[in-house]
Amino acid sequence: MPLYNPGAQAINFQRAMIFVDGTNLFERLKGSKLKLVSLKNMCVHFCQGRQIVRIYLYTVQPHLEKAKLEYGESALEGVRIVFGDAVSKSDGNIKEKGVDALLVADLVYHAAAKNFDHAILVSTDTDFAHALKRVEDFGCRTSLISVCSKAPDRLREAADEAFEASSQVIVSHGWAKDA
Numbered sequence: 001m002p003l004y005n006p007g008a009q010a011i012n013f014q015r016a017m018i019f020v021d022g023t024n025l026f027e028r029l030k031g032s033k034l035k036l037v038s039l040k041n042m043c044v045h046f047c048q049g050r051q052i053v054r055i056y057l058y059t060v061q062p063h064l065e066k067a068k069l070e071y072g073e074s075a076l077e078g079v080r081i082v083f084g085d086a087v088s089k090s091d092g093n094i095k096e097k098g099v100d101a102l103l104v105a106d107l108v109y110h111a112a113a114k115n116f117d118h119a120i121l122v123s124t125d126t127d128f129a130h131a132l133k134r135v136e137d138f139g140c141r142t143s144l145i146s147v148c149s150k151a152p153d154r155l156r157e158a159a160d161e162a163f164e165a166s167s168q169v170i171v172s173h174g175w176a177k178d179a
Contacts, residue, residue, distance in 0.1 A: 016050040017116040018043045019107050021123035022059030026067050032148040032167040034176040036071040040078040042175040046145050053116050055079045058103040060086035062094050104131040111138040124151050129158035
């Protein structure tokens, strides 16, 4: 068996972890009137052949339950859910506590532990810009995926590469459908 495979590309040997700001994703899809079909398939596409170690989605229980009712259980198949705290507000709405902090903690921890070579963040929240830079301090590469909108410059500039998953792209690939 040959040790050299001329068809293999270096990217195929990189390990990637995907960190999804779930509530941000759900709001972007809702604003674009899209119904998620498969988050995992979208993530696989943007990994560009890298080996997926894990896909994490960060949210609160009430937002996840609402998403499951709207999209169905299969939309989040193959995704590990991490919950922050849901705090009831006086107007009846829910406020998230600790969700972004959990995402940042996991992102930096896994980079420091060398559990991935490439981190992919799915969000448009500029609060994550500094965390992307910390990941790069550990020798990891970073990508950003903004869903249904252009990512703010500050966030795009913090990542090694940025992709925009417009509603047209999302629907044409079958990752979501019109609601």
